[in-house]
Amino acid sequence: MSDLRIPLGEWVETIVRGIIAAVPGIFDGIRTGFLAFYEGLDWLLTTPPFWVVIAVFVLIALAVKGWKFALGTAVGFMLIVAVDQWTTAMESLALVVVAGVIAVALAIPLGILAAKSDVASRIIRPVLDFMQTMPAFVYLIPALILFRVGVTPGIVATIIFALAPGVRLTELGIRRVDSEVVEAGQAFGSSPGRILRQIQLPLAMPTIMAGVNQVIMLALSMVVIAGMVGAGGLGGQIVASLNRIDIALGFEAGLSVVILAIFLDRLTAALGANQTVLGKLIDAAAKRRRAERAGGSAPADRVVDGEAPVDEVEVATASPRRAPTAF
Numbered sequence: 001m002s003d004l005r006i007p008l009g010e011w012v013e014t015i016v017r018g019i020i021a022a023v024p025g026i027f028d029g030i031r032t033g034f035l036a037f038y039e040g041l042d043w044l045l046t047t048p049p050f051w052v053v054i055a056v057f058v059l060i061a062l063a064v065k066g067w068k069f070a071l072g073t074a075v076g077f078m079l080i081v082a083v084d085q086w087t088t089a090m091e092s093l094a095l096v097v098v099a100g101v102i103a104v105a106l107a108i109p110l111g112i113l114a115a116k117s118d119v120a121s122r123i124i125r126p127v128l129d130f131m132q133t134m135p136a137f138v139y140l141i142p143a144l145i146l147f148r149v150g151v152t153p154g155i156v157a158t159i160i161f162a163l164a165p166g167v168r169l170t171e172l173g174i175r176r177v178d179s180e181v182v183e184a185g186q187a188f189g190s191s192p193g194r195i196l197r198q199i200q201l202p203l204a205m206p207t208i209m210a211g212v213n214q215v216i217m218l219a220l221s222m223v224v225i226a227g228m229v230g231a232g233g234l235g236g237q238i239v240a241s242l243n244r245i246d247i248a249l250g251f252e253a254g255l256s257v258v259i260l261a262i263f264l265d266r267l268t269a270a271l272g273a274n275q276t277v278l279g280k281l282i283d284a285a286a287k288r289r290r291a292e293r294a295g296g297s298a299p300a301d302r303v304v305d306g307e308a309p310v311d312e313v314e315v316a317t318a319s320p321r322r323a324p325t326a327f
Contacts, residue, residue, distance in 0.1 A: 016142050031152045038098045038151050045090035050081050053090070057263070065270040076259040083252040085234065092223045092233035093260055095151065099158035100219045104212055107163050111170020111211070112196070121171065128164040136161050136225050144229055154226025154235075158219050165214035173207030174200050209272025216264050223257060234260075 020027065045053060054077045062070040080089050114121040139160050143153035177200045185195045201208070227235020234253045241250035 016145060020146060027146045031147045034098065034147075034152045034155050035150075038094055038155065041097060042091055042094040045094055046087055050077075050086050054078065054081075061263075061267070064267055069266055069270070073263055076263060080256045080259055083256065085237065085252055085256040088233050088237050088253070089256045089260060092220075092235065092257070095155060095158070095226060095231060095233060096216065096219045096223065096260070096264070099155045099162065099222075100212075100216045102155075103159045103162045103215050103219065104166055106159070107166025107211065107215060108170050108208065111167045111208075112174060114167065114171040115174035124167065128167055131160055132164045136222060140225065140229055149230040151226075151231045153229045154222070154231030157229075158222040158226060161222055162215045162218035165218065166211040169211030169214065170204070170208050173204030173211075176207065177203045206272055209268065213265065213268040213272060216268055217261065220257065220261050220264065 054074060057077060058070045058074050061073040080086055110124060114124045136157060139157035140153060143156045147153045147156060174196075181199055181203070182195060185199050190198070223231075223233060223235040224238050225235065227233060227237070227239045230236075234257050237253035238250055238257075240246070241248075241253065
């Protein structure tokens, strides 16, 4: 019984090497595309002076969540500059953004497919379970063989590791949309594509954005592992600190990872909650225009018994005052 062994690993290795031999140019093309995307974004983040990039981040934070988030963003990124980790932090941010964008671009269509088809859902779920439970280091082995040492294996491993929650939460969000709302759209003759675009996706957007948030966080958690295959950035600094037992370097690089994680988490969470400062200003301007078109100098909103604001025009339209009946 002890001599019984299934050579599963050898079979997988044979398959991987067969794929490389059959289509060698495809992986070179993927590597070139990923590198171009990464290097362009890295150039955009590292070429300008650090204070210009920080100012852009602060403006984004101010537009998304307000002055407190903007102040925290400024302090956090200035701390990264102060510990001399700016360049490596921007390299890691570029890697996370590239991997996150590609993972989201794959996850949302797969989630929609799983939500629309029970057969597709039953096929996709075991694959996602496998991707989530397989140790992340295992992804690096075929990635290194296929794409060679550098940034690309780190990006590929990060995409595989971070993809699953985006697919799951997209499917969950669409499946949880009230069936009566969907049936109302069908009753008005809307096509399935229009129902998806104008009913299901908008109503599922908070759940989908929670999935995007999880994709970004998992991608950032892969920074250190990507540094082990030559991706550089903060992961490379942490790996170097482990090799040299350098506590100071490890702490500074780790703190920079934490600052990036907080910034990206708060940013995506605010976008998912649809509570951005810019969005509130646009809503207020729209309400003001509606009130002006109604021709009234009366306030656009009123509060009834502590409940949510009610639009006066909508109240008047829904419940017009009845004229006294003449007898």
